[in-house]
Amino acid sequence: MLILTCPYCGVDAEETELAPGGEAHLKRFGPGASDEEFRDYLFARENPKGVHFERWRHAHGCGKWFHAARCTMTLEVFGTYPAQTTKPPKAIREAITAKRPGWTWREFE
Amino acid sequence: MSTRIANQGRLIDRSKPVRFTFNGKSLQGYAGDTLASALLANDQMLVGRSFKYHRPRGIVASGAEEPNALVGLGQGETFEPNQRATTTELFDGLTAQSQNHWPSLEFDIGAVNSAFARFLPGGFYYKTFIHPRAFWKHVYEPFIRQSAGLGKAPKDRDADTYEHFYVFADLVVIGGGVAGLQAAKAAGETGARVLLIEQTAHWGGRAPVDGGEIDGMAPEDWIAQTLDALRAMPNVTLRARCMGSGVYDHGYVLGYERLTDHAPETAGPRHRLWRIRAGQVITATGAIERPLSFAGNDVPGVMLASAMRDYAVNYGVAPGRRVIVVTNNDDAYRTAIALKRAGIDVLRVLDARTSGGGALMEEAKAQGIRIDCGRAIAKVTGGKRVAKVAICAQEGQGAALEEVACDAVAMSGGWSPVVHLWSHCGGKLIWDDAWAMFRPDPARAPTGADGRPFVTAAGAANGELTLGATLADADAAGKAAAKSAGFKPRRIRTPQGSVTDEAPLVPVWLMPRAAKVELRAKAWLDYQNDVKVSDVQLAAREGYESVEHTKRYTTLGMATDQGKLSNINGLATLSEALGEAIPQVGTTTFRPPYTPISFGAIAGEARGAVFQPLRRTPIHDWHEAHGATWEPVGQWRRPYTYPQNGETPHDAVMREVRNTRQAVGMLDASTLGKILVRGPDAGRFLDLLYTNMMSTLKPGKCRYGLMCSENGFLMDDGVVARIDEETFLCHTTTGGAEHIHAHMEEWLQTEWWDWQVYTANVTEQYAQIAVVGPKARAVLEKLGGMDVSKETLPFMAWADGTLGGIGVRLYRISFSGELSYEIAVRAGQGRALWDRLTQAGAEFGMMPYGTEALHIMRAEKGFIMIGDETDGTVIPQDLGLGWAISKKKEDYLGKRAQQRSHMTDPTRWKLVGLETLDGGVLPDGAYAVAEGTNANGQRNVQGRVTSTYQSPTLGRGIAMGLVLHGPDRMGEVLEFPGTDGKISKARIVDPVFYDKDGEKQNV
Amino acid sequence: MSEPISALPGARHDGLARIEEAGLQGMITLRGDLATKPVKAAVAAATGGKTPGLRGVAAGKTGTALWMSPDELLLLCPYDEVAQRLEKVTAALGDAHALAVDVSDARAMFSVSGPAAREVLAKLCPVDLSPQAFAPGVVRRSRMAQVPAAIWMPDAQGFRVICFRSVARYAFDLLGAAAQPGSAVGVY
Incomplete structure (x- = not known):
């Protein structure tokens, strides 16, 4: 059972306090988007063995959404950060590089 | 025989006798005993039967690894099966029953399975229960059912917490x-x-x-x-x-x-x-000590050497009087020495190693114990108790050199x-x-x-x-x-434990090494599941190379002990049969729990009254006192109806609808979600959340709105009231309050985080009471305190004020088609207002109504219900709700999705009303059949019923449904076969059955 | 007859800990930028005290402010003064983008007191309730068994627990079960 540190309230929250929200850093496509763009936005998801970026909500806590970077193999958590960003912050990316040199995930590395 | 011995037993208190029963027989032990030690002290070596062959089984171990001594403990509401006697502490009044036998432990009919053992090899179940097909139901299944499962499931509710x-x-x-x-x-x-x-x-x-x-x-x-x-x-x-x-x-x-x-x-x-x-x-x-695999190693009286030592030293019990010790390592000599010291005859130590052991062997020898090196057990014989042991050379096929009568065997195959x-x-x-x-x-x-x-x-x-x-x-x-963990170790001394000079162990996976097949077929690996050396060897011959597959094929290491004794011996046997090294074969996966834990412990406090949260409105107690029958809605309990004077619930519902339509009714609507949305961008935000335009709503007014998921599907609906320029109050469905609030926060926090909007879920701040019916205004006027006239408070308006001296917010909204007010009051005064309304309404014939009357009245009006007309695959366009979808807005959640080809497909089923030809009620969820059959030979379908009721207002069955090209097929008759084979016929009609022009609600 | 009532008036259970429904309690949810002057002024108007920091509890002269999230506080004051305090809060906020709303009736509040209070709550909340980790001055939102709850210690003797009003009975029964005789853990 995972523990993730909520970057808003600083609580090391166990999984029962959290609600998962799927893949992070999706770009919304609305009216005007092509069928392919919209399909990918709604349904195309990464399924990596290794580094992954996810959305979580501290549902039984401060109620805030945040992002977590973790390894799907070892469940190592590289870091958590607020959701108000379109890409993983530099510090998080560097933390991952230190542990998993050469990692890539979607357009990020 | 096994008996208590003097001067031993560090854990028992001989001054405190304890009575207990085993299979109804009253026995005595001492405080500090385990059930196993007490049974052994009473010469009860036979404690159960094995799973497959129902062979007699005795206590093998002294701890959590015990595979055989499983008993049912307690009675009635404290009964629990499959408890290990070795880890059950004895107490006064303990009752235990042995398992897996019929009619009795001593005489068991299932034991004939043992005679047919060669017909029950590894993989027996997979091989046997295949053909003929007709045997499944009447032969195989009863056989499997009868023999499946260890112990009996408790029948009574668990009395413990x-x-x-x-x-x-x-x-x-x-x-x-x-x-x-x-x-x-x-x-x-x-x-x-x-x-x-x-x-x-x-x-x-x-x-x-x-x-x-x-x-x-x-x-x-x-x-x-x-x-x-x-x-x-x-x-x-x-x-x-x-x-x-x-x-x-x-x-x-x-x-x-x-x-x-x-x-x-x-x-x-x-x-x-x-x-x-x-x-x-x-x-x-x-x-944990490992058994040795020799023929008859499952005969009661064959025990782990360490366990026998435990029983002697800890509990003062001699599991036998004449014991043979068999080993491949030095540790078993500790048992020989301990038994000898306790006054038990140690007839022989059979050490499979040709050169024997180290210092401990010398000590045993000095105590006068006979030690035979390079020797093994060919076979143990005895029925319900060890009778004699045939001794052979370890390096051989098992030709007996000698037979020795004894009543117990202590074995050690090394430690894991x-x-x-x-x-x-x-x-x-x-x-x-x-x-x-x-x-x-x-x-x-x-x-x-x-x-x-x-x-x-x-x-x-x-x-x-x-x-x-x-x-x-x-x-x-x-x-x-x-x-x-982040602490600085202190330089404290390491305790020094004595070191004994031990000779190396020699692995012995089969005893004797080249045992003949008839010996291998009696050499047990897994006592609990009756898996023998020959079964694992057979599995290897049949191509099972993976240890995980072999486990499932042979059942080795399954059930309550999960192979604590059998695992290593089993996979060593497999690796030898495959000609591979043990590490290459690997182990099966260890999974929690280490030993079985109770379901009660897993559930914890969640049982009875607190099994799950039950949400109550501020008026709950009144409903309960007035005989409401309940409908669970999420975790809420809402009154379904209030039967009076012996009415059936159905009759009560009919009365409640009629009374509301003809006079006035009241409904506890407190469970509806209420979310406050505030900020300079609130209007813009709600325009994206709802399909229709909310930003143009005027303060003081209400508007019905639809919310879709980004996938286009209708997820919630409700009335939005604009409080002031920057503030909206969004009503959601009862089940929607929490997740719609979460949905709003999700979009605000993760997509439009630069927008200035705050939300607050204020659902429970208010009790909400609907007063509905032609006389609703009269009731409110009787309470007095605010102008509730059509002019001051028209349909779809709201106002703050007081009623009967209580501060309220009054909404002119209607889910029934009648003149209707919804009164929001602080929850702490909800009951008080309800009581006042009841009094004021009495002279107008006001009665409370429940959720079923609510549903019928909305269906009579053709209003959809989230969860009835919607099921996560329905878009507003399917429901004729195009009027609630803004054409002007560039975007709203779900808009792009609703433009996809499947969503605009003209063959999507659309909402219609359905009127039965005979006036009866259509079965809920029934499908309208079409001509022909599909690829699976099933009847083609062209629609389905989403809501169906007996309408007391119309005096007939009414329904709503989704039908292929439905709105274009008014007047057509569809056929709906029921599960009883009866076909109901219904005509496609307009979904608004009652007051089509909406005159009644707008008075 | 129409005086407001709390969720479970007078409910009380004596077990390992004393569980009491705390009666009517004024509560105002305040959302806004907690670092700004108008919000701080609004807090002062409601509680006569400071704006609490991360997970903090700030007791003022006339009330208490509980930190709920980076942009949300729960302001406690006497129940019958809520309307008046809310007016002051709104006035203090002025034109600032914020939300202040009376939620006094939306919730139930319990006090859990006595030497075993920590253990009683530790049976229900996945929170480190040891004295070194949890003391007066902090508030924790978490779950209590299956419902959301906020807990804090007004003093060293006991806890306050806030949950939604509709589950007051569930919460009370839970706390009572956790305080059943013979169930002391003996850790704290």
Whole structure:
């Protein structure tokens, strides 16, 4: 059972306090988007063995959404950060590089 | 025979006799006994029957690894099956029943299976129950049902209580033997918060039985001294009778504490599940002795050598009077010596090693015990008890050299570290050739959230089997783990345990090495599941190469003991049969729990009244007092109807609808979600959330709105009231309050985070009461306090004011088509307002109505209901709700999705009304059939019923449904076959059955 | 007859800990930028005290402010003064983008007191309730068994627990079960 540190309230929250929200850093496509763009936005998801970026909500806590970077193999958590960003912050990316040199995930590395 | 012996029994108190019953027979033991030791003291060696062949089975072990001695404990509401006699502490009045036999333990009909053993080989079930097909139901299934399952399921509700406990520690030490004690001490000295848990009632593990010295003291004295030191540390918590059940990700550990199993009269919960978060975990779980695989090794009276030593030393019980010891290692000599010391005849030690053992063998020899090296057991004979042993050379096929009469056999095949908890979360193992065992590989430990190892195995669990090595390893483990947890180890002395000069073990996976097939077919690997050496060899011949597949094929290592005794012997047998090395074959996966834990402990407090939260409105007690029948809506309980004077619920619902339509009714609508949305961007935000335009709504007014998911599907609906320029109050469905609030927050936090909008879920701040019907206004006017006229408060307007002296917010909205007011009042005054309304309404014939009347009235009006007309695949366009979808807006959640080809497909089923030809009620969920059949030979369908009711207003059945090209097919008749085979016919009509022009609500 | 009532008026259970429904309690949810002057002024108007920091509890002269999230506080004041305080809060906020709303009736509040109070709550909440980790001055939102709850210690003797009003009975029964005789853990 995972523990993730909520970057808003600083609580090391166990999984029962959290609600998962799927893949992070999706770009919304609305009216005007092509069928392919919209399909990918709604349904195309990464399924990596290794580094992954996810959305979580501290549902039984401060109620805030945040992002977590973790390894799907070892469940190592590289870091958590607020959701108000379109890409993983530099510090998080560097933390991952230190542990998993050469990692890539979607357009990020 | 097995009996109590004098001058032995360090754990029992002979001054305190304890009565108990076994299979109805009253027996006596002593305080401190386990059920197993007490049974043995009463010469009850036979304790059960095996699973497949119903062979007589005796006690084999003395602890958690016991595969045979499973009993049903207690009676009625305290009955529990499959309890190990070896881990059951005896108490006065204990009742136990043996399992897996019929009609009795002594005489069992199923034992004929044993005679047919050669017809029940490995994979028997898979091979046999295939053909002919007709046999499945009447032959195979009854056979399997009768023989499946260990023990009997309890029939009564469990009378005990259970609980959870959340606790956090820097370090958890699992296992309270000398290794666990020393590891906890070493860690505790650093100041770390340490939790030490031990599954039995006793500290110190095997050390007091196995002997030796620690720092010049007897182990028992060292244990007492160390316990004193630990108890004096405020940062250390000790817990006996608390098993480490599982180690999970990120330092999550489950501890299973058995509080009153040994003292059932004690108040309080029976079990407590410790939900522990640990920085570091030390598994000091010891080691388990392995049986030897020889013919007849399952005859009652054949026991693990260490267990026999435990019974003698700990409980003063001699499992036999004339014992043969058989071994491939030095440890069994401790048993020979201990038994001899207790006055038991040790007839022979058969040491499979040609050169025998080391110092312990010499000691045994000095005690006058006969030792035969290079010797083995060819076969044990005896029915319900060992009678004699045929002795042969280990290097041979089993030709008997000699037969010796005896009544017990102590066997030792070496030791296996208990690596379960190390392995639960991914710790890997390495094969140790010297000791022929798997041990934890420290280079591949389980890793935690920070990517670093968080589990350390210590002592025998780490493969350090001798006393000196165990203590040194545990001390190092305690210090290292404390350091990993962020504490500075202190330079304290490592205790010195005595070192015995032991000769190396020689692996013996089959005894004798080249045993003939008839011997192999009686050499048991897994006692509980009746798996023999020959079964595993057969599986290998049939192509099973993976140990995981072999396990499932043969059932080796399954069920309650999960192969604690059989695992290594089984996979060694498999590896020999495959001609591969043991490490290449590998082990099966160790999964939690270590031993079975009670369902009660898992459920914790969640039973009875607090099984799950039940949400009550402020008016709940009134409903209850007035005989409401309930409808669960999410976790809420809402009144379904209020039957009066012996009415059926159906009649009550009919009355409630008629009364509301003709006079006036009142409804507790408090459960509706209410979310406050405020900020300069609130209007813009709601325009994206709802399909229609909310930003143009004027303060003081209400508007009905639809919310779709980004996938286009309708997810919620409700009335939005604009409070002021920047503030909206959004009503949601009862079930929608929490998730719609979460949905709003999600979009605000993760997509439009620069917008200035705050939300607050104020659902429970208000009780909400709907007053509905032609006389609704009269009732409110009677209460007085605010102008409720059409002019001042028209349809779809709201106003703040007072009614009967109570502050309210009054909404002119209607879900019934009648003149209707919804009154929001602070929850603390909800009941007071309800009571006032009841009084004021009496002269107008006002009656409360429940959810079913609400549903009927909305259906009569053709109003959709989320969850009836919608099911996660329906878009507003399907429901004729195009009027509530803004054409002007560039975007709203779901808009792009609704432009997809499948969503604009003209063949999507659309909402219509359905009117039965005979006036009856259509079955809920029934499908309208079409011509022809589909690829699976099923009748084609062209629509389905989404809501269906008896309408008292129209005096007939009415329904709504989704139908292919429905709105274009008015007047057509569809056929709806019911599950009873009866076909109902219904005509497609407009979904608005009542007051099509909406005149009644707008008065 | 129409005086407001709390969720479970007078409910009380004596077990390992004393569980009492705390009666009517004024509560105002305040959302806004907690670092700004108008919000701080609004807090002062409601509680006569400071704006609490991360997970903090700030007791003022006339009330208490509880930190709920980075942009949300729960302001406690006497129940019958809520309307008046809310007016002051709104005035203090002025034109600032914020939300202040009376939620006094939306919730139930319990006091859990006595030497075993920590253990009683530790049976229900996945929170480190040891004295070194949890003391007066901090508030924790978490779950209590199956419902959301906020807990804090007004003093060293006991806890306050806030949950939604509709589950008051569930919460009370839970706390009572956790305080059943014979169930002391003996850790704290």
